[in-house]
Amino acid sequence: MKIVVLVKHVPDAQFDRHLTGPGNTTDRDESILSELDEYALEAALQLSEARGGAKAGNEVIALTMGPAGAVNAVKKSLQIGASSGAHLSDDALAGSDAAATSLALAAAIRYLGADSPVDLVLTGMASTDGETSLVPAQLAERLGLPQVTFASFLEVDGERIVARRDGDAHADTVEATLPALVSVTDQINEPRYPNFKGILAAKKKKITALTLADIGVDAAQVGAAGSLTAVETAEARPPRTAGTIITDEGDAGIKLVDFLAAQKLL
Amino acid sequence: MAKALVFIDNPGAALKKSSLELLTIARSLGEAAVAVNGELRDDVVGALGANGASAVYRPSATDLDDYLVAPKAAYLAAAVEASGAGTVLLENTADGKDIAARLGVKLTAGVITDVVGVDADGTAHKSVLAGSYTTTAKARTAVAVLTVKPNSVDVEAPAAAATPEVVTIDVPADATANAARVTGRAQKPVSGRPELTEARIVVAGGRGVDGNFEPLEELADALGGALGASRAATDAGWIGHDYQVGQTGKTVSPQLYISAGISGAIQQKAGMQTSKVIVAINKDAESPIFEIADFGIIGDLFKVVPQATEEIKKRRG
Ligand SMILES: Cc1cc2nc3c(=O)[nH]c(=O)nc-3n(C[C@H](O)[C@H](O)[C@H](O)COP(=O)(O)OP(=O)(O)OC[C@H]3O[C@@H](n4cnc5c(N)ncnc54)[C@H](O)[C@@H]3O)c2cc1C
Numbered sequence: 399m400k401i402v403v404l405v406k407h408v409p410d411a412q413f414d415r416h417l418t419g420p421g422n423t424t425d426r427d428e429s430i431l432s433e434l435d436e437y438a439l440e441a442a443l444q445l446s447e448a449r450g451g452a453k454a455g456n457e458v459i460a461l462t463m464g465p466a467g468a469v470n471a472v473k474k475s476l477q478i479g480a481s482s483g484a485h486l487s488d489d490a491l492a493g494s495d496a497a498a499t500s501l502a503l504a505a506a507i508r509y510l511g512a513d514s515p516v517d518l519v520l521t522g523m524a525s526t527d528g529e530t531s532l533v534p535a536q537l538a539e540r541l542g543l544p545q546v547t548f549a550s551f552l553e554v555d556g557e558r559i560v561a562r563r564d565g566d567a568h569a570d571t572v573e574a575t576l577p578a579l580v581s582v583t584d585q586i587n588e589p590r591y592p593n594f595k596g597i598l599a600a601k602k603k604k605i606t607a608l609t610l611a612d613i614g615v616d617a618a619q620v621g622a623a624g625s626l627t628a629v630e631t632a633e634a635r636p637p638r639t640a641g642t643i644i645t646d647e648g649d650a651g652i653k654l655v656d657f658l659a660a661q662k663l664l
Numbered sequence: 665m666a667k668a669l670v671f672i673d674n675p676g677a678a679l680k681k682s683s684l685e686l687l688t689i690a691r692s693l694g695e696a697a698v699a700v701n702g703e704l705r706d707d708v709v710g711a712l713g714a715n716g717a718s719a720v721y722r723p724s725a726t727d728l729d730d731y732l733v734a735p736k737a738a739y740l741a742a743a744v745e746a747s748g749a750g751t752v753l754l755e756n757t758a759d760g761k762d763i764a765a766r767l768g769v770k771l772t773a774g775v776i777t778d779v780v781g782v783d784a785d786g787t788a789h790k791s792v793l794a795g796s797y798t799t800t801a802k803a804r805t806a807v808a809v810l811t812v813k814p815n816s817v818d819v820e821a822p823a824a825a826a827t828p829e830v831v832t833i834d835v836p837a838d839a840t841a842n843a844a845r846v847t848g849r850a851q852k853p854v855s856g857r858p859e860l861t862e863a864r865i866v867v868a869g870g871r872g873v874d875g876n877f878e879p880l881e882e883l884a885d886a887l888g889g890a891l892g893a894s895r896a897a898t899d900a901g902w903i904g905h906d907y908q909v910g911q912t913g914k915t916v917s918p919q920l921y922i923s924a925g926i927s928g929a930i931q932q933k934a935g936m937q938t939s940k941v942i943v944a945i946n947k948d949a950e951s952p953i954f955e956i957a958d959f960g961i962i963g964d965l966f967k968v969v970p971q972a973t974e975e976i977k978k979r980r981g
Contacts, residue, residue: 411911411930415793422799434912496775497768523912527793530777531758535733535765544844545734545766548758550905559844563732565758566859566906571848572732578844584895584912585905625804626774630787632799638937638956645949646963651971654943655979657959661941663865663920664887664976 399449399554400457401442401518402507403480407464407471408432408527415527417632421493421622424527426464431471434522436478436589437582442520443479444587445554452481459484459510463491463502469605476600477592483605484510490610493622496528500536502620505613507541519579523548534581544574550585666694669749670717671740673759674702674729679711681862684819686753686812687715689782691822693751697721699743699833701728701736709830716822718829719747725835731843733759737766738839744771744807746833751786756811764809774803778915779812794911794934814862815917852906858890860907865889865920868909868936871896872925872946872965877903879969880924886976892916892936894926910935924965928953945969 407429409415416425439460446456460475462468463486472483486506494502507519519541524531531547538545544559546552549572551562557576562569564585592600610617618624642657644650658664668690672683690696698712699721712720721743728735740763744752752767754760761777768775781789787800788810803809860866867884869877871894884891892909893902909916911931921939926932928944928951936942937956944957945965954960961968 411794411934415796417793417797417799424793496765497772500769526911529792530775531761532765532768532775532777535762536769538734539737539766539769542842544842545732545762546844547732547762561844563758564905566852568852569850570732570846572844573847574844626768626772627776627801627803629799629801632792632797634797635791635795637796638942640955641958641960643949643954643957643960643962646961646968648967649971650945650961650963651968651973652975654945654959654961654968654972655975657943658920658976659979661920663941664979 399445399517400459400514401445401520402459402461402510402516403435403439403442403475404503404519404521405435405439405460405462405471405475406432406525407462407468408525411526416634422629422632423493426467429467429470431474432522432526434524434526434584437584437586438520438522439475439478439480440587440589441552441582445518457481461503461506461510462486463499463506465492472605473600474592476603476605477597478590479596482603484608485605486608486613488610488617490617490621493625494620495625495627496530496532496536497626498620498624500533500540501624502610502613502615503533504537504540505615506608507537509608509613515577517576518554519543521579521581523581523583534579538579541579544578546572546574546578547581548583549580550583552580552582552586666751667747667749668693668696668751668753669744669747670696670698671752671754671763672698672700673736675700675704675708677705677708679708679715681819682755682814684715685814685817686755687717688817688820689812690751690753691716692784693782693786697747697749698828699740701739704830709828713828714825716826718826720828720830721747721833722830723835724832728835730846731840732846733762734766734843735835735839737763737770739833739835740767741770742836743833746831750807752807752809754809754811756813760811764811768809771807772805773807773809774805775809776801776803777811779810780816782810782812791938794930795938814859852904855891857884858888860890860892860909860914861916863890863916863918866892866909866916866918867922867924868892868894868926869897869924870894870926871900873897873902875900875902879966879973883922883969883973886973889920894932923953924969926953927951928956
């Protein structure tokens with residue numbers, strides 16, 4: 399099975415994050431592999447391993463799009479266990495919205511499937527920076543693949559995919575056939591950590607560098623120029639500050655109600 | 665006049681508050697129209713008219729719910745073209761965002777998610793990076809697709825009701841061709857409490873509740889609020905995943921968020937730190953939740969919460 403996993407290099411949420419880049423874009427210092435993509439990678443590795451892994455010809459390709467530093471998301475994926483990587487990077491991609499991003503990634507996936515077809519495209523449920531969740535569905539639309547998004551359970555038996563998708567009012571069982579696109583939630587598995595062996599092995603794994611010319615995309619279709627939306631203003635919200643903190647001396651429940659009454663919340 | 669099309673998936677017997685909110689926004693942008701999927705009752709057509717819808721579109725097919733979103737996006741794209749709408753408004757749910765995403769590709773339309781306000785000129789307001797920034801964004805295309813969070817506007821009645829014309833839209837023949845099928849559907853029990861993302865008050869519990877949500881349920885009921893939880897509590901199976909607040913759960917901005925036995929990890933804060941007033945109850949004075957609490961109590965939730973519930977009941981007589 400040939401699986402492409404989309405991985406994104408995102409600002410670490412443990413630190414303050416800022417929209418101070420050109421065109422109100424995200425400042426990408428202190429970036430990491432998006433933790434929501436670790437679930438997609440884990441799902442891919444489990445599917446590959448259940449079929450005999452790399453030795454049996456299964457491939458897990460970690461694909462990222464982003465500036466030079468974004469290759470670190472691919473490197474981390476290789477350490478965790480992906481078999482190879484691809485890094486789509488081009489100055490013209492800067493400032494891409496979901497539409498431009500999905501256009502470029504769709505072309506990159508077609509490129510990776512040129513020699514042998516891709517069976518499955520796996521993604522996280524959202525990026526932890528933009529958080530729109532739009533790219534997976536847009537990729538399915540662009541690639542003409544069945545879309546199985548927000549899967550909290552995934553099983554692939556031959557060509558048949560069975561997944562669970564939890565909605566607010568109901569939980570659905572969803573079925574599709576390969577090739578397909580699946581996005582997974584953080585309910586699906588427990589991602590593994592890279593171990594020492596994996597870290598050493600990753601050094602020998604191949605990362606293909608791709609440009610827009612390689613994948614046949616025109617610069618005008620992507621980046622800020624090709625984006626269909628524009629962020630016009632970005633304003634930092636003043637950070638919340640701590641209020642009154644009390645220690646319970648047997649009457650904190652009553653003091654809590656006093657507070658709610660004073661705030662007119664009762 | 666500019667037209668705005670609201671998508672309502674399975675309106676059922678009565679319009680939900682979130683649908684009325686979308687209609688209120690649609691009217692502020694121009695002439696409102698509605699595209700529904702699923703059964704369309706006559707009295708619902710009447711209610712849509714009463715809320716200003718000049719036209720109601722329905723699909724020629726009745727089996728769109730048997731597939732995961734793709735055919736709904738194909739139908740909606742056809743409805744947008746038939747209506748000539750310049751703005752499409754959907755709910756900010758998983759389905760709403762997935763349909764919006766595909767619609768954006770089909771119509772080469774800019775899509776903006778997680779919208780909390782829309783200006784008359786189509787500028788969308790949102791809160792990003794876990795509530796640390798507010799941004800405005802605009803589609804650069806002829807059609808804009810917006811998914812709007814609940815409680816973004818106050819529902820208003822239109823100056824005049826309309827008598828909508830009902831138009832059937834042919835669902836493209838290939839709409840279901842490559843779509844994933846829904847082969848099983850389990851309805852979830854309804855709680856009787858307000859919907860988490862729409863509630864004015866949320867009472868949330870974490871690992872500290874140690875499997876016992878009862879004291880929090882009683883407080884939520886005394887306050888007329890919804891129940892929420894941290895991922896530690898949902899992962900432990902003490903409460904359903906639907907109750908999870910945070911990065912991979914629901915984002916809420918109620919008037920009051922009461923957090924009990926929750927440490928305040930960054931992923932939890934991502935879903936609740938735009939709440940108006942935050943109250944935290946935690947045994948550990950070093951807990952990061954206290955950094956964002958307006959009122960914090962260092963104490964045992966099993967003592968504080970029941971005492972507060974009793975006191976509320978007492979004051980209300
Ligand atoms: C990809 C990813 C996504 C995530 N998404 C989410 C998300 O959406 N939402 C979310 O909440 N988390 C999420 N998490 C998990 C998050 O990182 C934390 O692990 C989680 O929020 C911790 O839950 P908690 O605060 O209930 O538990 P803990 O961190 O264990 O805290 C329990 C707290 O209860 C207090 N306590 C214990 N007993 C009592 C008592 N009797 N009275 C008062 N206080 C008591 C303790 O002092 C402690 O502070 C995510 C993690 C990852 C990796």
